[in-house]
Amino acid sequence: xxxxxxxxxxxxxxxxxxxxxxxxxxxxxxxxxxxxxxxxxxxxxxxxxxxxxxxxxxxxxxxxxxxxxxxxxxxxxxxxxxxxxxxxxxxxxxxxxxxxxxxxxxxxxxxxxxxxxxxxxxxxxxxxxxxxxxxxxxxxxxxxxxxxxxxxxxxxxxxxxxxxxxxxxxxxxxxxxxxxxxxxxxxxxxxxxxxxxxxxxxxxxxxxxxxxxxxxxxxxxxxxxxxxxxxxxxxxxxxxx
Amino acid sequence: xxxxxxxxxxxxxxxxxxxxxxxxxxxxxxxxxxxxxxxxxxxxxxxxxxxxxxxxxxxxxxxxxxxxxxxxxxxxxxxxxxxxxxxxxxxxxxxxxxxxxxxxxxxxxxxxxxxxxxxxxxxxxxxxxxxxxxxxxxxxxxxxxxxxxxxxxxxxxxxxxxxxxxxxxxxxxxxxxxxxxxxxxxxxxxxxxxxxxxxxxxxxxxxxxxxxxxxxxxxxxxxxxxxxxxxxxxxxxxxxxxxxxxxxxxxxxxxxxxxxxxxxxxxxxxxxxxxxxxxxxxxxxxxxxxxxxxxxxxxxxxxxxxxxxxxx
Numbered sequence: 442x443x444x445x446x447x448x449x450x451x452x453x454x455x456x457x458x459x460x461x462x463x464x465x466x467x468x469x470x471x472x473x474x475x476x477x478x479x480x481x482x483x484x485x486x487x488x489x490x491x492x493x494x495x496x497x498x499x500x501x502x503x504x505x506x507x508x509x510x511x512x513x514x515x516x517x518x519x520x521x522x523x524x525x526x527x528x529x530x531x532x533x534x535x536x537x538x539x540x541x542x543x544x545x546x547x548x549x550x551x552x553x554x555x556x557x558x559x560x561x562x563x564x565x566x567x568x569x570x571x572x573x574x575x576x577x578x579x580x581x582x583x584x585x586x587x588x589x590x591x592x593x594x595x596x597x598x599x600x601x602x603x604x605x606x607x608x609x610x611x612x613x614x615x616x617x618x619x620x621x622x623x624x625x626x627x628x629x630x631x632x633x634x635x636x637x638x639x640x641x642x643x644x645x646x647x648x649x650x651x652x653x654x655x656x657x658x659x660x661x662x663x664x665x666x667x668x669x670x671x672x673x674x675x676x677x678x679x680x681x682x
Numbered sequence: 683x684x685x686x687x688x689x690x691x692x693x694x695x696x697x698x699x700x701x702x703x704x705x706x707x708x709x710x711x712x713x714x715x716x717x718x719x720x721x722x723x724x725x726x727x728x729x730x731x732x733x734x735x736x737x738x739x740x741x742x743x744x745x746x747x748x749x750x751x752x753x754x755x756x757x758x759x760x761x762x763x764x765x766x767x768x769x770x771x772x773x774x775x776x777x778x779x780x781x782x783x784x785x786x787x788x789x790x791x792x793x794x795x796x797x798x799x800x801x802x803x804x805x806x807x808x809x810x811x812x813x814x815x816x817x818x819x820x821x822x823x824x825x826x827x828x829x830x831x832x833x834x835x836x837x838x839x840x841x842x843x844x845x846x847x848x849x850x851x852x853x854x855x856x857x858x859x860x861x862x863x864x865x866x867x868x869x870x871x872x873x874x875x876x877x878x879x880x881x882x883x884x885x886x887x888x889x890x891x892x893x894x895x896x897x898x899x900x901x902x903x904x905x906x907x908x909x910x911x912x913x914x915x916x917x918x919x920x921x922x923x924x925x926x927x928x929x930x931x932x933x934x935x936x937x938x939x940x941x942x943x944x945x946x947x948x949x950x951x952x953x954x955x956x957x958x959x960x961x962x963x964x965x966x967x968x969x970x971x972x973x974x975x976x977x978x979x980x981x982x983x984x985x986x987x988x989x990x991x992x993x994x
Contacts, residue, residue, distance in 0.1 A: 512862070513862070524739070528739055544738060544739060545738040545771075545779065545781075548701050549701060549742070549745075549769045549770060549771075549781075552738065552742050553742055553745065553746055553749070556739055556742040556743050556746055557746055559739060559743075560743050560746070564855050564856060588907075589907040592907065593867065593868070596867040596873065596874055597856060597867070597874055599873060600856040600857065600867070600873045600874035600875045601855075601856045602854065602855055602856070
């Protein structure tokens with residue numbers, strides 16, 4: 442299962458529409474979740490409708506959250522999305538086996554068995570979560586909370602039975618026009634990492650769409666690398682900007 | 683995502699099952715959880731607690747947990763008690779179907795209300811009984827997960843019951859539901875993999891919450907994420923008048939040094955016996971009392987001195 446979790450506090454203003462980018466992610470079997478971080482209600486109406494649209498196009502969830510609730514929100518969304526993804530897959534199987542039946546229509550005993558399968562898969566399925574963090578100037582005071590939420594998510598992911606990995610990106614990348622920068626490559630344990638965002642330069646633009654495309658690329662190049670030269674991660678490290 | 687449904691059921695409403703036709707008359711709402719509402723209901727002169735959910739998979743998952751705990755307890759020859767009475771779907775007035783399950787109604791107060799109304803002298807025995815409840819669950823292979831003040835009801839004579847099994851997790855899996863301040867991961871004291879120690883950690887925080895609630899809240903909001911450690915909690919326990927005698931026990935629970943809830947309960951019992959009935963005399967004298975004592979001693983000395991002088 443592959444997820445992108447976008448954490449932002451405003452509207453995109455450069456490049457391709459993030460809604461289109463999220464639709465592309467969904468087409469590549471990557472679910473996109475969006476958290477809008479609001480501390481003083483500074484996410485305008487336009488911003489909150491944008492995050493809703495991005496999540497809808499990306500087949501995921503959107504939530505507004507105060508920095509104080511950020512850890513909990515990120516936890517909840519990640520878990521919910523895993524359950525939903527599995528539930529959808531199981532429902533499809535059910536329809537094939539039993540015809541036009543949804544989980545809700547099954548009698549309680551049968552439903553119990555199906556839900557047991559869903560719960561098992563939720564706990565054991567392979568999971569990758571790429572966190573994409575808006576690092577435009579207005580996010581600066583919120584980055585400590587973002588880092589805490591990432592660490593908290595890492596604890597939960599490493600407590601699953603199935604293999605879980607996360608990667609962290611921020612955008613915009615640098616002064617040289619990069620849309621997005623990798624802070625942390627796929628890892629299952631971040632407890633040794635001192636700081637996720639060392640010496641981050643905050644910039645004004647918010648290229649949400651291009652950054653999303655960048656992460657989709659990252660996912661796909663990793664796939665490609667795994668297929669072509671198994672055992673080495675040459676492709677991935679080449680790609681690291 | 684399905685959010686909690688808005689409507690409520692007035693007293694006297696009938697909830698009837700679609701599959702097994704069991705019908706229940708609503709008395710009042712007891713509480714609201716993360717994934718549903720719990721009502722006090724009556725059927726054939728008996729009271730039950732009925733949980734009505736909005737998401738079939740979510741609620742069924744909880745039912746599965748209750749059923750496997752029941753089976754595992756039964757297998758071990760323990761009396762599982764009347765856990766689940768009925769599981770069914772209810773077609774509401776809005777035409778939608780809502781899943782529900784029915785369980786035993788526990789008449790009791792929440793832990794903090796109980797101690798407030800009955801007195802803090804009940805603290806040792808109620809919490810000891812709670813350790814026994816956890817031990818039973820652990821021996822069936824489950825942790826409770828979301829152990830907190832709100833999820834413990836206390837019936838007469840200090841008999842606690844765990845309610846809301848939404849966090850209950852088979853040992854070895856990731857804890858399904860937790861509350862930050864009671865969570866081992868939040869305090870950088872370990873993983874969220876379900877084991878007996880996870881619950882014992884929450885139990886120690888529960889003791890702090892009951893005795894030093896305000897200081898605990900200040901501590902957790904005042905620390906940076908990296909500086910939240912079990913050490914800070916142990917320090918809080920050691921500097922609390924009420925918890926000082928327990929601080930050794932709490933330290934072991936916070937550092938995961940008890941192998942099981944049974945072992946923890948045995949140590950708790952030793953402490954209860956050693957300290958005897960918590961009498962007022964054993965409480966340390968407040969500072970003003972000490973000051974007053976010093977003052978009266980000084981006055982006495984002066985009086986004697988003056989007396990001796992006038993006598994000579």
